Amino acid sequence: MARAPRENRLGLTVIDYKGAETTLCAGCGHNSITNQIIKAAHTSAIEPWRVAKVSGIGCSSKTPTYFLGKSHGFNSVHGRMPSIATGAALANRDLLVLGVSGDGDTASIGLGQFVHGVRRNVPLVYIVENNGVYGLTKGQFSATTEEGATTKKGLANELPPIDLCALAIQMGCGFVARTFSGSAKQLSALLQAAMSFKGTALVDVISPCVTFFNDEGSTRSYPYMKDHDQQLHTIDYIPHFNPIEQIEVDSGSVREITLHDGSTVRLRGVDSDYDPTDRQQAMTALRAAEEAREHLTGLLYYEPGRMDLREQSNLVQTPLVHLSEETLRPSEAELDRVLARYA
Secondary structure (H helix, E strand, C coil): CCCCCCCCCCCHHHHHEECCCCCCCCHHHHHHHHHHHHHHHHHCCCCCEEEEEEEEHHHHHHHHHECCCCEEECCCCCHHHHHHHHHHHHCCCEEEEEEEHHHHHHHCCHHHCCCHHHHCCCEEEEEEEEEEEEEECCEEEEECCCCCCCCCCCCCCCCCCCCCCHHHHCCCCCCEEECCCCCCCHHHHHHHHHHHHCEEEEEEEEEECCCCCCCCCCCCCCCHHHHHHHCCEEEECCCEEEEEECCCCCCCCCCEEEECCCCCEEEECCCCCCCCCCHHHHHHHHHHHHHHHEEEEEEEEEECCCCHHHHCCCCCCCCCHHHCCHHHCCHHHHHHHHCCCCC
16 A cells, blocks of 8 residues: 655645656756755745745746746746845745746846845845856856866866855855755755745755766866865754654754744754854855865855845835735825925
8 A cells, every 4th residue: 555645734745845847957956956945845834825936047947847836936037036036025925935046047147136135135045056057058157167167078167256155145145055956955954944044045056967067077067066065064954843753963063043933953063163153254164165176065154133125124014915905005195295295
């Protein structure tokens, strides 16, 4: 007799969080990210109908089709995902806004939108599926490709890379993480934590392109990541409700970070001296990893307490989308009062 699918506390199974079948290349790292988004949302018991998933253009921006098929979705133009996310987050504060972008969509045409979205602290889980290459246009280097990386034809990248994590920390992002699409446990834990964070949560996922950038010259190939992934810590995520499964925690150096909703990120140190709340240490560690041509993964930086865009805008508790027309329309007397300021 077949085993019944496991239900979460909402009575939903993993199947309820899936989407359409992927059309990406077999073995693409983006598909691994999709699987972990499904797992994270199911384990965290997030209502699919409470999620707005948004994206731009590129291989990465196709992936929202493959998860959370019962969620709201919007595929925007190239590099403009943060604008759509901002509108959704402000119009309905009850939504969990989940944005998926790529290294081109974010670090090239969308760089300005990325920077200002972080600066404004838009309530958004910002996932970058980062493979350092333009897959849809046949393998050109992107703005995140490390200097000196080579293509299959031996062409070398001569330009320095944009480090999205370092840039996000500099702009005040309160949750910055980097992980690898092949590190399922770490990726799932970071996604769950990001979904519980209040404000912009950046998860930069190195996601190898198996078609155009998976050879020996690539610094973002599976073999290179396996040999050059420098993990800061192993991570457990403990939701604010009683976890369905008991999480085993090894002895050793342990640090717990409590998120605003009571959930906990538990860090067990590979490098026990690393402090994710120290901005300068995070920037220094990222710079050192870049010089060593390594990829630093884990929770890089965490800063709670900063007001998100909804709070900065003094929005009412009722989602704007649910306010009546009578409530939204100012009276004639109120309009006169406003206009009188400019008389």
